[in-house]
Amino acid sequence: MKKFFLSFLLLLGFSLTSCASKPTPVQVTLNGIWGSFNDASLVATMKLNAIKGTKLKDIQGFANPVPYFKDVHTFKGWALDMYGESPIDENYIINENTVIYAQYNVKKHSDKTYLLHNFYKDSTVESHNQIMFKYRNKTCRNVEVEGLEINKDYTVTKSEEACTITYSDTAPEGNYVIRIDGPIDDFSLADGTKFIDSTYTDGNTFIYGISLSDSNTTIPPYAYTTCDWLMAIDLPNTIKEIPDSAFNLCISLDFIDIPNDVTRIGDYAFFACPALHHVYFNSELKEIAKAAFFACVSLESIHLPDSLNILGEEAFRFCASNRNLTLGKGLSVISRKAFSENALLENLTIPNNITAINEAAFQYCSSLSDITFENGEGELTLNSSFQYDISITHIKISNRIKNMGHLSFNHTMLSELDLTANPEFVAYGETGIGVDTPVAYNYGKIIVPNNIIDSYKNDPNWSKHAAIIVGQ
Numbered sequence: 001m002k003k004f005f006l007s008f009l010l011l012l013g014f015s016l017t018s019c020a021s022k023p024t025p026v027q028v029t030l031n032g033i034w035g036s037f038n039d040a041s042l043v044a045t046m047k048l049n050a051i052k053g054t055k056l057k058d059i060q061g062f063a064n065p066v067p068y069f070k071d072v073h074t075f076k077g078w079a080l081d082m083y084g085e086s087p088i089d090e091n092y093i094i095n096e097n098t099v100i101y102a103q104y105n106v107k108k109h110s111d112k113t114y115l116l117h118n119f120y121k122d123s124t125v126e127s128h129n130q131i132m133f134k135y136r137n138k139t140c141r142n143v144e145v146e147g148l149e150i151n152k153d154y155t156v157t158k159s160e161e162a163c164t165i166t167y168s169d170t171a172p173e174g175n176y177v178i179r180i181d182g183p184i185d186d187f188s189l190a191d192g193t194k195f196i197d198s199t200y201t202d203g204n205t206f207i208y209g210i211s212l213s214d215s216n217t218t219i220p221p222y223a224y225t226t227c228d229w230l231m232a233i234d235l236p237n238t239i240k241e242i243p244d245s246a247f248n249l250c251i252s253l254d255f256i257d258i259p260n261d262v263t264r265i266g267d268y269a270f271f272a273c274p275a276l277h278h279v280y281f282n283s284e285l286k287e288i289a290k291a292a293f294f295a296c297v298s299l300e301s302i303h304l305p306d307s308l309n310i311l312g313e314e315a316f317r318f319c320a321s322n323r324n325l326t327l328g329k330g331l332s333v334i335s336r337k338a339f340s341e342n343a344l345l346e347n348l349t350i351p352n353n354i355t356a357i358n359e360a361a362f363q364y365c366s367s368l369s370d371i372t373f374e375n376g377e378g379e380l381t382l383n384s385s386f387q388y389d390i391s392i393t394h395i396k397i398s399n400r401i402k403n404m405g406h407l408s409f410n411h412t413m414l415s416e417l418d419l420t421a422n423p424e425f426v427a428y429g430e431t432g433i434g435v436d437t438p439v440a441y442n443y444g445k446i447i448v449p450n451n452i453i454d455s456y457k458n459d460p461n462w463s464k465h466a467a468i469i470v471g472q
Helices: 002-020 450-457 462-467
Strands: 023-037 038-050 073-079 098-106 112-119 131-134 143-145 153-157 164-166 176-183 184-189 195-197 205-211 232-234 255-257 278-280 301-303 325-326 349-350 370-373 394-396 416-418 447-448 469-471
Touching: 112 143, 232 255, 370 394, 447 450, 447 462, 450 462, 450 469, 462 469
Parallel strands: 023 098, 205 232, 255 278, 301 325, 349 370, 394 416, 416 447, 447 469
Antiparallel strands: 023 038, 073 098, 112 176, 112 205, 131 164, 131 184, 143 176, 153 164, 184 195
8 A cells, every 4th residue: 555655646746747847838929020031031920839938049930030121221139019118139038928029220211112023934925034114213223133143144224214124044933022223103024015003013023112212201192002012111201291092002011110200191091901010100190190090900009109199080990900009198089980890909098188089989899898997187078989899898987987978888788887986976978878788778787986876866867777876
């Protein structure tokens, strides 16, 4: 029996040791890569699997990125936030699922257009080995094919209005990045049979990057709309405004760094950019106009700067991947449907500088369950603000809410409404908390300050819920 007991203890100890030493998997997300990474071109986000306790540099597949715009950016390092306020190095130990952000230094902004050209040899296509570029300013400048040697693998012929690249017979087939000094209006096959507008492609040639120099102070409206393969745009600080529809329907655009001096992002500026993961807002931005980021369904976080004081209707509507929202200290009104259909947003803090949350501002945010209303001075008005947010079960209002407004929590699962933060009576409003909620049908409870329970129970509107009104 004694021998059996010792064997049992040894076995138990081995089992516990085995359990204790079992590796814990974690995931590291690299954001803002902006370029080629581990031989995979045009990657801006990458997820790597790791074991808890592993140094960043030891994770399989980890490497520092190569920027899209080598002439403009140099890699600076990594950080735990997109603004570089929490820098880390390659010895950083990963103990949990972690998101890190690549940081860059700017060397010098320059006018360049980057094309990705799939060169293949096909004897059935006339002039298959040529591609022509027409310059906006009718001055043909430097053209370079990365990875190939000029006058050996290709030649460049210049005319008054255009440049023509001709691949040699010895040039290998493959995908090549073509760097062009200055902006271009269009490109085509050299035989002229396929004219390609700057917003479209021939299936083998794509505008994937644009860099603008400090000589540019404006961008025309609709400048890059429907550039399907545009993945990166580098804008100088001389730009003061992102105009209306400048980048709408750029379905491959992955990130945008808003220049320091931009004060306004125009109507529909980034409308329906479904690949847009990250937007770096500057600290001088004053206005984000109507539907500026409407249907940017991959946008994962939204951090509005304190300088922002105008947020247009539907500005971030249908940002279905957004999980983090920070409202700046300069904003007072959250406009109609500004964050409607942000389906993954779970937590929300309404700072005390907000004075109005307008119609359907957070409508159909189906994961939203935790809302904090900060106390403070002044009044906060609600108006159908959180309709159809089916994860809402409890709400504690702040002392700034004097009136429940119109259908504020209509069609939610609200079963506990806490009014105790406001020592004064809160008016029921036009239709109060709304219909089709548990509280509306007298399921759950409404918590009020002890000294004014009777005021609520005897009120013509609140009295319909007298059975569930209780003290704190």
